[in-house]
Amino acid sequence: xxxxxxxxxxxxxxxxxxxxxxxxxxxxxxxxxxxxxxxxxxxxxxxxxxxxxxxxxxxxxxxxxxxxxxxxxxxxxxxxxxxxxxxxxxxxxxxxxxxxxxxxxxxxxxxxxxxxxxxxxxxxxxxxxxxxxxxxxxxxxxx
Amino acid sequence: xxxxxxxxxxxxxxxxxxxxxxxxxxxxxxxxxxxxxxxxxxxxxxxxxxxxxxxxxxxxxxxxxxxxxxxxxxxxxxxxxxxxxxxxxxxxxxxxxxxxxxxxxxxxxxxxxxxxxxxxxxxxxxxxxxxxxxxxxxxxxxxxxxxxxxxxxxxxxxxxxxxxxxxxxxx
Numbered sequence: 001x002x003x004x005x006x007x008x009x010x011x012x013x014x015x016x017x018x019x020x021x022x023x024x025x026x027x028x029x030x031x032x033x034x035x036x037x038x039x040x041x042x043x044x045x046x047x048x049x050x051x052x053x054x055x056x057x058x059x060x061x062x063x064x065x066x067x068x069x070x071x072x073x074x075x076x077x078x079x080x081x082x083x084x085x086x087x088x089x090x091x092x093x094x095x096x097x098x099x100x101x102x103x104x105x106x107x108x109x110x111x112x113x114x115x116x117x118x119x120x121x122x123x124x125x126x127x128x129x130x131x132x133x134x135x136x137x138x139x140x141x142x143x
Numbered sequence: 144x145x146x147x148x149x150x151x152x153x154x155x156x157x158x159x160x161x162x163x164x165x166x167x168x169x170x171x172x173x174x175x176x177x178x179x180x181x182x183x184x185x186x187x188x189x190x191x192x193x194x195x196x197x198x199x200x201x202x203x204x205x206x207x208x209x210x211x212x213x214x215x216x217x218x219x220x221x222x223x224x225x226x227x228x229x230x231x232x233x234x235x236x237x238x239x240x241x242x243x244x245x246x247x248x249x250x251x252x253x254x255x256x257x258x259x260x261x262x263x264x265x266x267x268x269x270x271x272x273x274x275x276x277x278x279x280x281x282x283x284x285x286x287x288x289x290x291x292x293x294x295x296x297x298x299x300x301x302x303x304x305x306x307x308x309x310x311x312x313x314x
Contacts, residue, residue, distance in 0.1 A: 011299045018273070020280050020295075049306045050274075056255065058275035059242040061173040063187060066165045069194045073158060076199075 004032050006039050013043055017050045091124050146210040153201055165194055168211060172218055174240075178271040179222040179264050183238040189225055193218040215286045226264070240271060258308035266301035273298055 004024065013029050015022040033039040095117060125132050144163060152160035169190060176186040176193075196217045204213060241256055243249075259267050272278045272286065280298075284291045 011296055014299050014302065015280070015295050018280070018298075045306060046302070049302055049309065052251070052255065052309075053270065053274035053302075053305075055244070055246055056252075056275055057242040057244060058174050058178075058271060059239050061170050061177060061183075061186075063169045063173045063190065065169050065187065065191050065194065066162050068191055069165055069198075070158070070162070072191070072195050073161070073198055076195075 004028070006036060006042075009033065009036075009039050010042055010046065014046055014050070017047060087124055087127055091120050094120060147206045150201055150204055150206060150210065153198070158198075161194075161198055164197075164210065168214065169194075171211070172214070174275075175215065175268075175271075176218055176222050177238055178240055178275075179219065179268050180225060181238060181240075181260055181264075181267070185222075185225050186238070189218065189221040192224075193221040196221065212282075212285045216288065219287075240267075241275065254309060258305050261308050262301065262304045265297070266304050269294070269297050269301050270305060 009024065009029055009032050012022040012024040016026060016029070029043075033043060098117060146164065146167075149160050149163045153164075172190045172193065173183075173186050176189040177183060180186050180189060193214065197214050200217070204210070239256060240259060241252055243252060259270070262270075269283065269287070272283050273280075278286070280291050280294045283294045283298075287294070289297075
């Protein structure tokens with residue numbers, strides 16, 4: 001069992017007054033406070049404060065936030081849609097130019113330039129924070 | 144409809160379903176942020192932003208858990224962001240936290256409101272969760288993401304601060 005100092009006694013007693021489980025029993029606390037004037041006085045004050053607090057209730061707050069929240073959510077979705085097509089368009093244009101360069105006869109682009117399209121695609125998915133390998137079980141094929 | 148069903152609908156793209164969650168918890172959330180901010184305007188802003196944060200993060204929500212304790216973390220974060228923005232310039236107004244009741248005299252209620260406003264935000268928050276909402280120590284531990292023992296001691300010291308402000312009034 002824990003050593004009983006006055007502070008522990010008061011903390012545990014508060015829990016008991018609050019109707020909660022505590023490490024010390026009421027008997028142990030009473031035994032300690034029988035010889036401790038300070039604890040007796042503080043327990044009385046504690047009981048008064050808790051009694052006062054327990055009679056209170058939180059004031060009901062009126063609020064109607066949905067229209068503001070809905071607007072914010074919709075604005076964000078729209079801005080996401082307008083931002084999202086731009087990197088795709090940019091990568092598309094780059095890939096077309098890259099393909100045209102590749103078609104020039106007897107032109108070796110070297111291994112580094114060959115991986116550029118892959119790096120670009122990976123960067124694009126990183127930018128839009130999407131995993132291209134994620135399986136979406138909610139997708140349904142239209143008949 | 145339970146919270147997890149609503150969240151599932153939101154995740155399927157039905158944004159309108161989020162309205163049920165907002166309407167279910169907005170009053171409680173404003174009350175909680177008011178206990179931290181002590182300013183109704185700020186409390187409404189914090190609650191609104193927290194709901195938008197929640198909507199953005201719904202994908203991360205574990206459907207086996209309860210919505211409100213998860214949301215409360217976002218709400219507190221928003222409240223403290225507002226406090227940081229204002230650089231601790233206390234913007235405490237006379238927003239009432241406690242409901243008027245027949246069993247409590249007007250004088251007693253005013254003194255308690257004043258005492259609550261004069262203690263720290265953290266103390267006011269934990270006291271209001273315990274006594275105004277009636278949450279258990281375990282529930283407060285879940286909301287504040289702290290161990291039960293910490294709830295016990297923080298509540299004890301918070302009550303002591305409040306008691307010091309109230310001394311001589313009703314004891």
